[in-house]
Amino acid sequence: MEALDFGWYALLSAASLVFLFLQSWLAATVVRRVVGVPTGWPRTIVVGLVMSAGMAVAVQYLYRAGTGQNHGGLELTPGVAALFVLLAMGWIFALGVGALVMVEAAFPTGSLPSPQSVFFGWKSRRRRARRYAQVLSIATRHGLGSQLRGFGGDSPGRAVKTARALKESLAEAGVAFVKLGQMLSTRRDILPPVFVRELETLQTQVTPEPWSVIEPAVEDRLGRPIAEVFARIDPQPLAAASVAQVHEATLLDGTEVIVKVQRPKALHQVTQDLDIILRLAAWLNTTTVWGKNLGVNALAKGFADSLEEELDYRIELDNMTSIENSLRRSGRFDVTVPHGYPELSGERLLVMDKLPGRPVSQAGALLDGLSATERTRLATTLLGATLEQIIGEGTFHADLHAGNIFITPEGSLGLLDFGAVGRLDPGTQTSLGLMLYSIDQNDSAGATDALIELLGRPDGLDDREVERAVGALLLRYGGGVRSGQGQKLFDDLFTLVLAHRFSVPAPISAAFRAMASVEGALLTIDPGFDVVAASRQEGNRLVRSKLKGTKFTEELQRRALQLLPMIDRMPRRINKITEDLEHGRFSMNMRVLENPSDRRFLTSLFQQLIVAVLAGAAVVGAIMLITSAEGPMLTKDIRLYSFFGFFLLFGGFVLSMRSLMLVFRRGVDG
Template sequence: MESAEPKHLKRHTQIAWLLVRHARSDLVQGAGLDEVVADSPAGREMAAEAESLAADLESLGPTFVKLGQLLSTRPDLLPPAYLTALARLHDKVEPFPFAEVEQIVASELGVRLSKAFAEFESTPLAAASLGQVHRARLRDDRRVAVKVQRPGVRERVMADLEALDDIGRFLDSHTEAGRRYEFARLLEEFRRSVLRELDYIQEGGHLVTLRRNLATFPRLFVPAPIEDYTTSRVLTMEYVTGTKVTALSPIVLQEVNGVELAEELVAAYLKQILVDGFFHADPHPGNVLLTEDGRLALIDLGMIGHVTPRMQDYLLQLLLSVSDGRPDEAATYCIKLGRPREAFNEADFRRRVADLVAQNRDATAEEMPVGRAVLELAWLSAECGLRLPPELAMLGKTLLHLDEIGRRLDPGASPNAMVRQHSASIMQQRLVQSLSPGNLLSGVLETKELAERLPERLNRILDRLANNEIAIKVDAIDENVLMVGVQKVANRITMGLLLAALIIGAAMLMQVDTTFRLFGYPGLAMIFFLLAGAGGVVLMAMILFRDKK
């Protein structure tokens, strides 16, 4: 951290204290975490350490609360106890004064608060580390929710990100854990996520995109942003009146048909992930409300995920492999999705994936959350040296939240059955999407380019064939090394044959009686024996010492 700036010295000190405080915990040691039982003394101790880490992150402010929330989606980095503790992280902050709210809204919208809104409640509905939400009413009588960014939070977050970047690069360069987990890469992902949350124009755009993508699901509702009243620091959207899914009574669920709501919610998320490639990545029960007209409202789109078309294909196959209990295929698609490290052991990885999928296959439908299986696959991959894209862990956390919400809406829901049930529809939608005019036009243009360049390429190949200029590159064993090895073997065999000939010759000369004797035996025969013995010693010395180099 030689590059640390003096203005970040205090923050570096606080982060270093955090690392030292938790450096000897199971968070860093990471040994045998999969064997720790929650109710055991070791499990309770780990849970206490995890809660301590969560409290320390909360004390460091908004940047570190968001970092903890991001880490709660990374089972490839942290054990389950830490994931649970960090997932419960929330902002313990007081709302900032209404006078500052008025100032920010007026400067962002360019008009006084009283001119833009007919009513604007001074007491916020909720206050968080990045901003707070007020209920208001527009001049046209529409009820809206206005999210206002906390003053000075962007500057503080940027300073924290710079300090974290210094720490991450230092750990990557000087520690084995840094080289294994690439903290700088993780923090760059975190930087992008936090900066998206600080840009309310982007969040408004996410609302528009999600509303369009879910227009075919009548039981789901996404509030629309009011674009004329939205800037990078102020987000105005439709106000949603509803009840958190966690607070619904069984009687209410019977009245609104929780079974159909659960099925539509799962189908909508499968479409988001596997067709649209854009999904609401934080559907925890607090962000899903049951509205007064019996729909499910998705709110707070600060955290979203993107999936590329290639990854969508592999993810669909992976989900089907897990839900159908096909371990070999699940391992294959994990390997296709990931990037193996040097220490990756494919045989051990496939064996452990088979054990994991077998556990899910042997469980009952009520005990088989597909989200949990995906999270365990992400953790298992990291343990075996396979680096999976972070989107997979985010997907697993999203599916785990869906498991929880789906069971609250319908206690008999089977997420695996829902995945299989909607897989055919997803494949059909992907096929239709691939046949869209844009994709067809792109394919026509690529075919046109191939047809235009094909004669030139064929001529070039034929010219090289005619001029004997075609070279085939084969990545094989270095022939010099191979020849040295062959020559060494040939020399050993030749020397062994000569020694054998000396011994046989000496044995035959033993039968010839001469006056020249050594040690009481025919002299010439003994010379041959001695030469063979000396040659044998030299050959053994060369084999034992020189061949090790």
């Protein structure tokens, strides 16, 4: 018998819990509908539970008041008690709506960790918290912490200190932060020159991993013992970076190769730091004005994507092959790209031919042995190959510093490190080429048109003002520049771009970065080399080559074929227009709100206005009814009009909460 009673008790308890959950879910659903925006279910369910509990207490109390069981308390007739039950349930619902609106305004849905992550993600959060603390400690130690919120608005003297503190903090924080600083140093369109100059010098000092750690990593990524692939591999690295290190090796057939192997723990550290960088970017985007103005969220996501590509050596192998093929198709420039071995390479391992010679940064003895004519030829070849990749092919090496350019003993050039490669679409290539061509022709109008086509037209652009600024730039550099002043040209160009509020897309920024960074190598090869004059001449040649031969003819034919259907229909359309004009039937139709987004915007605006007006009218009407001294008495203390006033005030309160929620949501979406 006791077991049967316990079973009934358990069944009733379970049924009660199910009923309570369904009631709370129903209340939460109604609240979500009234608020008008999709709030998070966990917080809405909690509000529903509190509302259910409050309604249960209110109903029980008013039931006792209406049945004479509330001794010494409120006593009502059954009909009046029923009305008060409706009013109490309405106000409990209204207060639930208000609570949800306040919570949503203070902590928008998605800004707090999910319940699942609270219970199951504590280990990763603890690791991330330790890394957060470490990174913030580094920033604070270098004097950067106090300047985060004011970053970007410093005085010139303080800006230098901030830039230096930023560089030192990034250098100490680790590989991902170093790469972030190096990427930011290329974005002259968003960072002040003082920050760019500091970040350009950003390097990281790393100790090579011992061979006992690297050897098993190489074998794991080869999928077989080293002896089955290499006759010899040097345990001492040729070079060591924060992500990978490079070893010389010999294949079984005697071919000299380079083995680039990723450090075993590099991927884990970079992945962890990228997560922190993305979270810091989101925080800066919401808490600082400069963060929102710079678009740090988009910058961080773009950086994360590019770094993930750079860590995948299969992409670097494809980049190497693409540039090798593009230089081979051109056939004009004696520039060597090492041949890769796809069958031996993988996501974390890259095997390629060894280039003879020395990098430009260490080739002083080789260069001293060359004549002035030979050095000028090498510089011209390097610049021509760079512009050929950018304007002619659209796939280009985006990190052409002196350490990535080799000079062979025979006096030719070679390129290394294809982790950073840019790509331009054909239209962008043409616009960039036309800009260089117009600069060579001292055509400020043509250069301005090409610049607008290249970067897009900002709102409110004054074309004439831009043309005057471009003309002044052409006059300043029209006769060439002194050695080492090419960078000044790029600085002035970016100043012009920023002054007229152009935005520079990342691929175009990479192209400018390639042209700016190659200058250092060019001047090391030939200190007297006129970079600007040579760029103008080579750009002129590239554009003219596109306008010659079958390419131009084929382009004209393709455009003509696109125009043929329109030309075929044009006489009939012109004839109809002239007839309509002659007989007075000509008319024009214009749809003002054809775009669906415009209609949605106006609809939401009018909805918000109507809700606000109704809420205000309801509140004013409620106050008039509540304060009225007229009308029949519902109880000895409450008039009927006052009772209806509280019902109307309930409606006005709910409408006000909905209007507030729409305002908050528009602020988030905007």
